Amino acid sequence: MFDTQQMPSSTGSAAVAAHTAAPFSPALLSPDLLERIGVSSLTSADAGVLPVPPPLASLFPGGGLRRGSTITVSRSPSLVLALVAPVSRRPGWCAEVGSPLLGSAAAAEAGVVLERFVRVAEPGVQWATVVASLLEAFDLVVVHPPARASQGDMRRLTARARERSAVLLVAGEWEGASVGLAVTRQCWHGLGAGHGFLQTREVEVQSLGRGAAARPQRVRVWLPGVGGSVSAARESAA
Amino acid sequence: MAAWRGWLGVGGARERCIRALIGDVESNRAAVRTLAVWCPDWPVIAAGGSVEQPGAVLQGGRIFACSAAARLDGVRRGQRRRDAQSRCPELTVYLHDPSRDARLFEPVAESVEALIPGIEIVRPGLIVVAARGAARYYKGELPLLARVAATVAGETGRDVQVGLADGIFTATRAAYSAQIVPPGESAVFLAPQPVRALDRPELADLLVRLGVRTLGAFAALPRADVLARFGPDAAYAHDLAGGFEARPPSARGAPPDLTVEMSLDPPVDRVDTATFAAKALAERLHERLAARGLACIRISIEARTESGEQLSRSWRHGGISTAGFAASAIADRTRWQLDGWLSGTIRAHDGRPASGLTFLRLVPDEVVSDAGRQLSLWGNDSSGVDDIERIERAVARVQGLLGPDAVATAVVGGGRELLDRVRLVSWGEPRAVLPGDSCPWPGQLPSPSPASVLVVSRPAVVAAVDESPVEVDGRLAVSAPPRWLRIDQRPSVEIVGWAGPWPLDVRWWDEHALRRRARFQIATADGTGWLLVFDGGHWLVEAVYD
Numbered sequence: 001m002f003d004t005q006q007m008p009s010s011t012g013s014a015a016v017a018a019h020t021a022a023p024f025s026p027a028l029l030s031p032d033l034l035e036r037i038g039v040s041s042l043t044s045a046d047a048g049v050l051p052v053p054p055p056l057a058s059l060f061p062g063g064g065l066r067r068g069s070t071i072t073v074s075r076s077p078s079l080v081l082a083l084v085a086p087v088s089r090r091p092g093w094c095a096e097v098g099s100p101l102l103g104s105a106a107a108a109e110a111g112v113v114l115e116r117f118v119r120v121a122e123p124g125v126q127w128a129t130v131v132a133s134l135l136e137a138f139d140l141v142v143v144h145p146p147a148r149a150s151q152g153d154m155r156r157l158t159a160r161a162r163e164r165s166a167v168l169l170v171a172g173e174w175e176g177a178s179v180g181l182a183v184t185r186q187c188w189h190g191l192g193a194g195h196g197f198l199q200t201r202e203v204e205v206q207s208l209g210r211g212a213a214a215r216p217q218r219v220r221v222w223l224p225g226v227g228g229s230v231s232a233a234r235e236s237a238a
Numbered sequence: 239m240a241a242w243r244g245w246l247g248v249g250g251a252r253e254r255c256i257r258a259l260i261g262d263v264e265s266n267r268a269a270v271r272t273l274a275v276w277c278p279d280w281p282v283i284a285a286g287g288s289v290e291q292p293g294a295v296l297q298g299g300r301i302f303a304c305s306a307a308a309r310l311d312g313v314r315r316g317q318r319r320r321d322a323q324s325r326c327p328e329l330t331v332y333l334h335d336p337s338r339d340a341r342l343f344e345p346v347a348e349s350v351e352a353l354i355p356g357i358e359i360v361r362p363g364l365i366v367v368a369a370r371g372a373a374r375y376y377k378g379e380l381p382l383l384a385r386v387a388a389t390v391a392g393e394t395g396r397d398v399q400v401g402l403a404d405g406i407f408t409a410t411r412a413a414y415s416a417q418i419v420p421p422g423e424s425a426v427f428l429a430p431q432p433v434r435a436l437d438r439p440e441l442a443d444l445l446v447r448l449g450v451r452t453l454g455a456f457a458a459l460p461r462a463d464v465l466a467r468f469g470p471d472a473a474y475a476h477d478l479a480g481g482f483e484a485r486p487p488s489a490r491g492a493p494p495d496l497t498v499e500m501s502l503d504p505p506v507d508r509v510d511t512a513t514f515a516a517k518a519l520a521e522r523l524h525e526r527l528a529a530r531g532l533a534c535i536r537i538s539i540e541a542r543t544e545s546g547e548q549l550s551r552s553w554r555h556g557g558i559s560t561a562g563f564a565a566s567a568i569a570d571r572t573r574w575q576l577d578g579w580l581s582g583t584i585r586a587h588d589g590r591p592a593s594g595l596t597f598l599r600l601v602p603d604e605v606v607s608d609a610g611r612q613l614s615l616w617g618n619d620s621s622g623v624d625d626i627e628r629i630e631r632a633v634a635r636v637q638g639l640l641g642p643d644a645v646a647t648a649v650v651g652g653g654r655e656l657l658d659r660v661r662l663v664s665w666g667e668p669r670a671v672l673p674g675d676s677c678p679w680p681g682q683l684p685s686p687s688p689a690s691v692l693v694v695s696r697p698a699v700v701a702a703v704d705e706s707p708v709e710v711d712g713r714l715a716v717s718a719p720p721r722w723l724r725i726d727q728r729p730s731v732e733i734v735g736w737a738g739p740w741p742l743d744v745r746w747w748d749e750h751a752l753r754r755r756a757r758f759q760i761a762t763a764d765g766t767g768w769l770l771v772f773d774g775g776h777w778l779v780e781a782v783y784d
Contacts, residue, residue, distance in 0.1 A: 077689035077784060093629050103781065104648035104660040105687035114648050115669060118629075119662070120636060122644065130636050137632035186765035188783065191735030193719060197684045198759050198767045198783055224686045 050139060050167060051086040055221045055232040059207035060179060065140070067165040070158045072177040077102055078110070078223055079183060079205065080142055080171050082230050085111035087167075092116070092139035097123050097131050099144040099171065109228050128153040131168075135160050140167045151175050179209035184218070200225055202233050269404035269482065271379075271421065273369035274413035275350050275386060276399045277343070279305050280363025284342040285332035289397060292326050297334035304329075316439075339363065340574035347551075349393045353386055358536060358554045362574075364413075366406050366554070373402075379418055403427070406554075407478040411435060424481025429454025436475045441468065453479040496532075497601045498523045505544045505594025509577050510667075512541075512595055514642045516572035517565070517666070521634060523600050524565040534563050536604040539572050541579070544593035549579050552603060566630055568600065569666075633665050642666070651675035654682050654742060656691045656769075656781055681742060683757075688769055688781035695778035698770060699724040700733075700760075710756045710772045714739050723762055723770075725779060735761040739772065 049064035057063040065071065065083065073079050077099075084107070088094045093116050096102060100121035108114055118138070123130040127146060134141045135157070145154070154175040161168040170177060184206045190199030200222055207217045225231035277283060281303040287293030292308035294301050301322050304313045311326035323329050339362035350365050351357050354372045357365050369382065376382040383400050390398045401412030403419035408428060412419050419427045428435075431453045433442045450456050457480035465473035500519050506512045516539075527534055540550040553563075553571045563571075576595070633645050646662035652674035653659040659682075663669050700708045702718035709717045716739060722730040738758030745751040755773040757780075762768065767783030 075784065081689060093625070100693055101690045103656070103687055103689050103691040105650050105656065105691075106689045107648070108650045109685055109687055114650065117647060118633065118665065119646050119648060120640070120644055121646070121662075123640065126639050129639060133632050133635045133639075137628040188735070188761045188765065188767045191737050191759060191761045191767075194716075194736060194738075196735070196737050198686065198761065199684075201765075201767070201783070203765075228686060 050092065051090060053082055053086060053221075053230040055219060055230055056082070056205065058219055059181060059205060059217050061209070065167045065169075066178070067139075067167060068162040069178045070161055070168040070170065070174060070176065072170045072172065072174045072180045074172065074180070074182045076181075076183045076203075077171065078106065078201075079181060079203075080169060081107050081110040081112060082223060083169060084117060084140060084142065087140045088113040088116045090139075093118070093137065094140045094142070095120065095134045095138045096142040097134065097144065098127055098146065099142075110224070111229070128157060131157055132160050135164050135166045135168065138166060140169060142169045142171060144171045145174065177209070179207055181205055181207050269408075269421075269424070271369045271373065271402065271404060272406050272409035273354070273367050273372070273382065273386065274401050274403075274406070274409035275346075275365040275367075275390065276401070276410070276413040277346060277363045277396055278399060279303050280343065281334065281339050282332065283396065284339045284362070285335070287330060287332065291330060292328055293330040293332065294322055295332045295334050302334050336362070336570070337574050337577050340571075341577055345394050346390060346396055346398070349390045350386065353389055358552045360406070360410070360554045364410065366409060369402055383418065404481065405478075408481055425454075425457065426481075428479060428481050429457070433479075436478060438471070438475055441472055441475060444468075457481075496523070496526055496530075496605070497599060498526065499597065499599035502594075502596050502598060505596045507580065507594035509573060509580050510642065512576050512580070512598070513569060513573040513666075514637070515598060516576075516600075517569040517634060518638065519598060519600055520565040520568035520572070521631075523568065523602065524563075527602065527605065531607055532602075532605040533607075534568075534602040534605050536602070537563060537568060537571070538601040538603050539568075539575050540597075540599040540601065541576060541595055542597040544596045547593075549575065551575050564627065566666075572598075572600075637665065649675075652677055652679050654679055654744070656683070656688070657693070660691075681740075683769070686783070688767070688783045690782040690784055692780055692782070695771070695780050696725060698777045698779050699730075700758075700770065700777045701730070709775070710739050714741055714756060720758070720760065723760060723768065732763040733760050734763050742771075 048067050049062050050067065052060060052064050060066070065087070071083075073083070080102070084094050084096075089111060091113065094112070095118040097120045102119075104114065107117060118134075120130055120134075127143070128149075131141060131143050141161075143157075157168060158174075158176050160166075182205070183203050185204040186201060187203075188198050188201045190196050201224065202220065203223045204218060204220050208214075220233040222231045222233050225233075278289070279287075281295040282293045282305045283289075285293070285295055287305050289306050292305060292311060292313070294304035294308050294313055296302060296319055299319055301313060301315055301317045301319070303315065304322070308322070308326055308329055311329075313322045313326050313329065319331065323331075343359070343362040347357060347359055347365060350367065354367050354369070357367045359365055369379070373379045373382045376385055379402050383402060387398055387400050390396065399413050399416045401409055401415070401417050401419075403409040403412040403417075404421055404424045408419055408424040411428065411431060417427075429452060433445045433451060433453060433456055435453060436442060436456075445451070445456060450459070456476060459476065461473060461476055464476045498519050500515060502512075502515060506515065523534070536552060536554045538550055538552045540548065542548050553575075580595075636645050643664045645665040647665065647669065649661045649663055649669050649671070650659055651661055651672055699722075700720045701722040701724070702708050703721045704718075705722070706718065708720045711717070720733050720736050723733055724730040736758055737760075739756030740758070742753075742755045742757055744753040744755070746754075753773070755771045758770045758772070760768045760770055768779060769781040769783070771778050771780055
């Protein structure tokens with residue numbers, strides 16, 4: 001089968017003609033024409049970065065999940081779901097390996113499109129093979145590595161993600177991740193002494209990474225905020 | 239026309255290639271007299287509707303098929319449900335179920351097959367078969383038609399219309415108007431029909447906007463220009479409009495080595511297991527075809543049981559197009575066929591087969607060179623068919639490793655308990671919506687839902703300020719405000735907020751299944767939220783808001 005990534009140069013002689021005249025880029029075309037030929041957005045080097053909720057964008061170098069990168073999120077399933085949601089709505093395909101506990105109702109409320117969020121809850125000893133297979137096709141693969149995960153497996157999967165331009169989102173510890181996210185503080189609102197219910201939560205997320213992301217970044221967000229979405233919180237709050 | 243060619247920049251080499259293709263077609267235009275048997279509005283009939291009652295079948299919120307009575311009221315294919323219902327308030331709406339359509343169509347297929355061997359099912363509701371031999375046997379085309387119509391209607395009680403013409407496309411159109419089109423008069427017959435008849439909505443839309451409204455007008459365009467501007471599929475449609483052979487131009491018998499087969503040991507008697515095997519088999523067939531640049535437009539699926547019963551059936555690719563079956567489409571057809579057989583709706587076998595399936599074979603009867611698909615200009619077509627195929631392949635590999643049930647997507651439905659609300663649907667199975675899913679469920683937890691739901695609840699200890707255990711009595715009175723939470727052997731954490739008890743009486747009408755529990759939401763000092771239940775004197779953690 002053809003790889004869509006490699007096709008542009010052969011899709012039509014018109015495009016070829018344009019190439020010979022000047023270095024051709026879709027950005028040269030007017031937005032009006034782009035819309036007519038079905039290319040919706042070319043901002044933020046669209047091909048290379050998957051979207052994240054806007055309040056979290058400053059945590060990532062490039063403002064989103066860079067394709068081919070490995071990202072860890074420690075101990076916050078809701079943060080994982082918040083990152084999956086915009087990718088699944090893009091519309092992209094997401095998969096999850098190894099977490100039977102991840103709540104599907106919470107996923108739906110976070111905005112994850114469930115028919116494009118494929119779950120392999122119990123991969124057993126073959127987890128690394130399963131993750132590698134899924135990285136071949138999916139845009140984003142969430143993995144909960146088992147305690148016995150070997151460094152060799154981790155390195156191989158990181159390399160596979162890079163090679164296939166997929167994003168590997170690890171809920172746990174991982175060798176060689178490019179960005180690591182951690183919830184450093186959180187606080188639920190809405191619950192009193194015997195009344196109310198859990199409504200909104202304020203969290204502080206810190207990212208630490210290599211290269212462009214080496215300086216720790218910190219944001220305060222509502223996760224979920226009023227109405228279930230992720231929204232920015234004021235610095236002075238709490 | 240000239241302007242289009244200029245835009246595409248058709249060069250010398252490409253021109254030659256196109257000419258070669260045209261030449262290929264010119265030499266291949268001997269049409270076969272074809273009989274088409276058509277059950278009008280089959281999806282509606284199969285769903286339990288009738289011709290006189292206004293009824294419609296919905297797929298994805300739009301009308302997929304409707305009965306004649308509904309059509310009289312202005313219901314059309316592709317309409318939204320509410321548009322259709324506003325035109326025809328008494329419309330009965332059914333859900334689309336291709337496997338039901340195929341299963342119920344099986345007796346009709348059997349009945350036609352008893353008269354004329356070698357039938358092909360284009361889709362449930364439409365059968366085509368080569369008619370020359372049969373017409374000689376029944377002494378003429380008219381007697382043949384009458385015979386088929388009477389026999390099928392008599393045996394199955396279904397409304398059928400039959401038509402006879404040159405080629406599959408013309409025969410199908412002839413069946414819609416129950417006519418015989420004499421040999422060589424296809425073009426005349428087709429000329430006044432609208433371009434929508436080609437069953438290519440996008441092309442038809444474009445043609446209408448260009449002022450080409452009938453098949454006759456479309457056929458009058460130069461073929462080379464149609465091919466250059468609209469691609470091979472449209473050129474093929476152009477042939478159809480001109481009344482030429484309905485089989486795609488390069489159709490030929492497949493070389494025997496393309497057949498794939500599989501022995502099933504132990505024998506399989508469940509449809510889903512058989513479908514899974516068929517999927518792997520279809521993948522193999524697809525790979526073989528793709529390696530040769532071929533696509534399959536007619537396939538025979540043969541199955542055999544341990545005791546030697548056989549069922550074989552030919553399926554033709556729906557759109558009579560040059561695209562061919564995708565691997566998943568082959569698997570679907572296998573499922574439909576086996577579904578009918580294993581659940582015993584086929585008369586000839588007298589109900590279910592006596593033993594399990596031991597053998598499955600896929601024979602590509604007709605293959606064409608794969609014309610391919612036009613990819614979007616800058617790749618990255620994330621909603622594209624290609625994408626789906628890649629996903630399907632990756633998932634199939636995982637299913638091969640772990641079994642068909644290991645890969646699932648979730649459906650969030652109705653229910654009060656967290657675990658009841660979520661149904662995991664194995665990949666490839668329909669994501670059915672149950673009646674209760676969209677109803678309000680009093681007693682359901684308020685949103686947001688917990689991000690971690692424990693499959694097996696963990697015991698916990700909830701204590702008051704003075705470390706005494708907190709309890710809830712039968713009247714839902716809490717003995718003391720909870721202050722400390724301890725889970726497993728970890729140190730206690732302070733409770734900073736709590737709400738409850740929220741009573742949950744499950745199946746109170748059933749003495750054996752009834753459960754009476756009280757739910758609490760608790761926030762602890764470390765910022766985590768918990769969902770706890772008090773059940774029979776014990777505290778359990780059900781979910782974590784983390």
